[in-house]
Amino acid sequence: MKIENRSEILKRCLFSAIAMLFVFSCKKQDSLSVNTWTTYKADAKASSYSSLNQINVANVNQLKNVWTFHANDVKEGEEPAASSQANPIIVDGVMYANSRNQTVYAINAKTGEQIWAHKSLGEGEPVAASRGVTYWSEGDDKRILYSAGNYLLAINAETGEPVASFGENGKVNLNIGVRDNPEEISVTLTTPGSIFKNLIIIGSRLPDFYGAPPGYVRAYNVKTGELAWTFHTIPHPGEPGYETWPPDAYKFAGGVNCWAGMSIDEERGTVFLALGSPSYDFYGADRIGANLYGNCVLALDASTGNYKWHYQTVHHDIWDYDLPCPPNLVTFNHDGKEIDAVAQATKHGFIFVLDRETGEPIFPVEERKVPASNLPGEVAYETQPFPLKPAPFARQSMTGDDLNHYSDADYDSILKTFRSVRYEGLFTPPDLKGNISLPATRGGANWGGLAFDPNTDYLYIRGNNLPEIQTIVDADKHFATLNNTRYELGRVTYEKHCVACHGAEKQGMMSDVPSLIGLKERMPENETLQKIQHGGGKMPGYKGVITAQEERGLLAFLYDIRDNATEETNSESEVEKPTRYMNITPYRTWSDPSGNPALKTPWNTLNALNLNTGEYEWQIPLGNDEKLQEEGGPDTGLLARSGPMVTAGGLVFISGAADKKLWAIDKKTGKLVWETTLPAANNANVCSYAIDGKQYIALSVGGTEENPSGSIMAFALQ
Numbered sequence: 162m163k164i165e166n167r168s169e170i171l172k173r174c175l176f177s178a179i180a181m182l183f184v185f186s187c188k189k190q191d192s193l194s195v196n197t198w199t200t201y202k203a204d205a206k207a208s209s210y211s212s213l214n215q216i217n218v219a220n221v222n223q224l225k226n227v228w229t230f231h232a233n234d235v236k237e238g239e240e241p242a243a244s245s246q247a248n249p250i251i252v253d254g255v256m257y258a259n260s261r262n263q264t265v266y267a268i269n270a271k272t273g274e275q276i277w278a279h280k281s282l283g284e285g286e287p288v289a290a291s292r293g294v295t296y297w298s299e300g301d302d303k304r305i306l307y308s309a310g311n312y313l314l315a316i317n318a319e320t321g322e323p324v325a326s327f328g329e330n331g332k333v334n335l336n337i338g339v340r341d342n343p344e345e346i347s348v349t350l351t352t353p354g355s356i357f358k359n360l361i362i363i364g365s366r367l368p369d370f371y372g373a374p375p376g377y378v379r380a381y382n383v384k385t386g387e388l389a390w391t392f393h394t395i396p397h398p399g400e401p402g403y404e405t406w407p408p409d410a411y412k413f414a415g416g417v418n419c420w421a422g423m424s425i426d427e428e429r430g431t432v433f434l435a436l437g438s439p440s441y442d443f444y445g446a447d448r449i450g451a452n453l454y455g456n457c458v459l460a461l462d463a464s465t466g467n468y469k470w471h472y473q474t475v476h477h478d479i480w481d482y483d484l485p486c487p488p489n490l491v492t493f494n495h496d497g498k499e500i501d502a503v504a505q506a507t508k509h510g511f512i513f514v515l516d517r518e519t520g521e522p523i524f525p526v527e528e529r530k531v532p533a534s535n536l537p538g539e540v541a542y543e544t545q546p547f548p549l550k551p552a553p554f555a556r557q558s559m560t561g562d563d564l565n566h567y568s569d570a571d572y573d574s575i576l577k578t579f580r581s582v583r584y585e586g587l588f589t590p591p592d593l594k595g596n597i598s599l600p601a602t603r604g605g606a607n608w609g610g611l612a613f614d615p616n617t618d619y620l621y622i623r624g625n626n627l628p629e630i631q632t633i634v635d636a637d638k639h640f641a642t643l644n645n646t647r648y649e650l651g652r653v654t655y656e657k658h659c660v661a662c663h664g665a666e667k668q669g670m671m672s673d674v675p676s677l678i679g680l681k682e683r684m685p686e687n688e689t690l691q692k693i694q695h696g697g698g699k700m701p702g703y704k705g706v707i708t709a710q711e712e713r714g715l716l717a718f719l720y721d722i723r724d725n726a727t728e729e730t731n732s733e734s735e736v737e738k739p740t741r742y743m744n745i746t747p748y749r750t751w752s753d754p755s756g757n758p759a760l761k762t763p764w765n766t767l768n769a770l771n772l773n774t775g776e777y778e779w780q781i782p783l784g785n786d787e788k789l790q791e792e793g794g795p796d797t798g799l800l801a802r803s804g805p806m807v808t809a810g811g812l813v814f815i816s817g818a819a820d821k822k823l824w825a826i827d828k829k830t831g832k833l834v835w836e837t838t839l840p841a842a843n844n845a846n847v848c849s850y851a852i853d854g855k856q857y858i859a860l861s862v863g864g865t866e867e868n869p870s871g872s873i874m875a876f877a878l879q
Contacts, residue, residue: 376418609804
């Protein structure tokens with residue numbers, strides 16, 4: 162009897178073991194069929210993490226391009242779409258992404274075949290940089306929400322048709338509900354909104370200039386488009402933080418917008434926002450004080466918009482040190498305890514790690530005294546927060562020994578500049594004698610953000626190391642017109658607002674800033690005016706920031722119309738206006754006369770931070786300029802803005818530099834294990850998904866002469 166029982170027990174155990182193996186096998190198979198990248202940066206926590214492991218360190222060298230989808234919305238004669246920033250999302254085997262021209266595409270994620278396309282903008286309407294779309298569903302109601310122009314739109318995810326019940330025939334005007342006259346401003350989105358239950362929470366994209374509107378955070382009902390709540394990022398009387406501004410600042414101050422994105426703790430019902438700096442970026446005499454909630458990680462109740470906590474990373478920002486990317490929601494071990502935290506990377510090279518419930522720093526942060534401003538009327542904040550851990554991931558200081566020496570003449574020139582401008586390290590204030598800013602306006606970190614691996618508790622961060630020379634001028638004196646002709650007014654308007662990106666000769670300054678040479682042969686004046694007013698590409702809209710006279714003058718200058726037509730500039734009424742100082746050389750790498758970067762390499766790095774210890778496990782240069790690389794030396798690193806993606810297969814995928822490479826890097830060691838050359842520069846984050854047991858890696862790629870609209874490329878094992 163005992164033997165039979167033991168036999169039965171063994172049979173049951175064997176059967177259970179077989180069943181468990183079968184279940185495990187099915188789960189493993191199912192893990193390659195489930196939705197794994199259904200929102201911007203993978204999930205609500207902004208992790209940029211993929212749980213898929215079919216592609217791994219051992220087999221990644223077998224990765225091949227399996228399909229390429231070509232967008233087709235750049236009309237003949239237009240320049241190729243150099244900047245295609247969308248991070249595709251994948252839901253039930255369908256990929257959704259928007260192009261540089263803000264056409265939304267539904268694509269068969271297995272084959273790359275187009276299912277439908279929805280073009281939201283009419284002929285000539287301006288486009289803005291957009292990094293993706295948002296998906297929401299309830300039963301059979303499935304929607305894609307995204308921005309185009311100054312609208313938030315909803316379309317049917319299965320058909321691509323507008324959802325008529327949302328707002329007015331499928332769209333909501335984002336100009337309405339901000340402080341300023343909706344007819345005189347242009348509010349757009351850069352980063353897609355985030356879903357919490359039946360709400361879509363959005364930030365905004367605004368010009369960084371005097372007269373810009375404030376960047377309120379808003380939530381809309383996904384079904385109806387009705388405004389659910391608004392949070393004033395420049396507080397009104399009686400609201401927390403009002404005392405950190407002059408009494409009437411809420412009536413005229415602008416900026417403090419969430420252009421970089423957000424993350425959501427769905428269990429806590431909390432949305433975490435990364436906020437930008439107040440306007441104007443480099444002079445704040447009209448906004449003396451700490452300026453909450455500028456440069457803050459801000460935690461709000463996602464259902465109501467009610468304030469929970471904030472942490473300010475820069476007080477009274479006069480360096481354009483916006484928080485550039487969504488906060489990462491991370492869980493890791495600290496002092497023997499597992500904690501939930503928020504990790505926020507900054508343009509000036511810090512990572513702030515904050516308790517998710519309270520906003521208190523997990524690692525020590527100390528307030529240090531920083532240099533005072535010499536600009537008339539400016540009162541720089543006396544102290545700034547410095548995390549003691551983790552160490553900065555980007556360079557924050559330099560000496561004369563760090564200058565490049567490509568030739569004696571070039572070296573002598575940049576050394577003379579180094580010795581003549583003001584430089585006292587991090588937080589050197591803008592100065593009339595000129596000053597060095599490092600890491601400067603493009604970071605440090607940029608909008609691509611971080612990737613967090615929950616298996617190892619590692620954060621992966623890309624960092625730029627490119628100083629800038631800030632050139633501060635009295636705008637009224639520097640941009641005074643020589644006469645009152647329309648062309649002359651346009652010339653100074655161009656120098657004031659456009660030259661920093663498009664260049665003194667209209668030649669364009671970066672891969673994603675087009676040349677304006679020969680504009681009258683390529684684009685009618687009315688389309689150019691639309692772009693000036695509402696923005697285009699990475700350029701924000703200037704409607705309400707510049708006057709109608711300046712708009713007409715700018716068109717005369719861009720189209721070389723020298724008919725001696727005059728404009729009244731109301732110079733007499735402007736005599737009493739306060740002095741407005743401007744930085745006329747932002748977003749430009751400090752270079753020697755031959756165009757080589759002034760600072761020694763590396764100019765860009767990828768960093769692996771172990772959150773459990775607060776220490777970096779490895780740091781490597783990312784990208785390479787072979788012409789400037791020292792013989793036998795390490796890669797130079799190259800300026801880039803996109804961010805990393807990390808996978809359970811042991812890999813970090815990243816691209817985005819001018820050398821057009823897509824890399825796979827061993828996440829444990831930092832060793833390069835695979836790379837491929839893309840047909841054009843990539844300026845978007847990578848994603849990963851699986852269909853029918855196969856894992857894919859996909860990303861948006863810029864346009865070429867043969868395919869000016871840009872593309873999406875998918876890779877898989879062959």
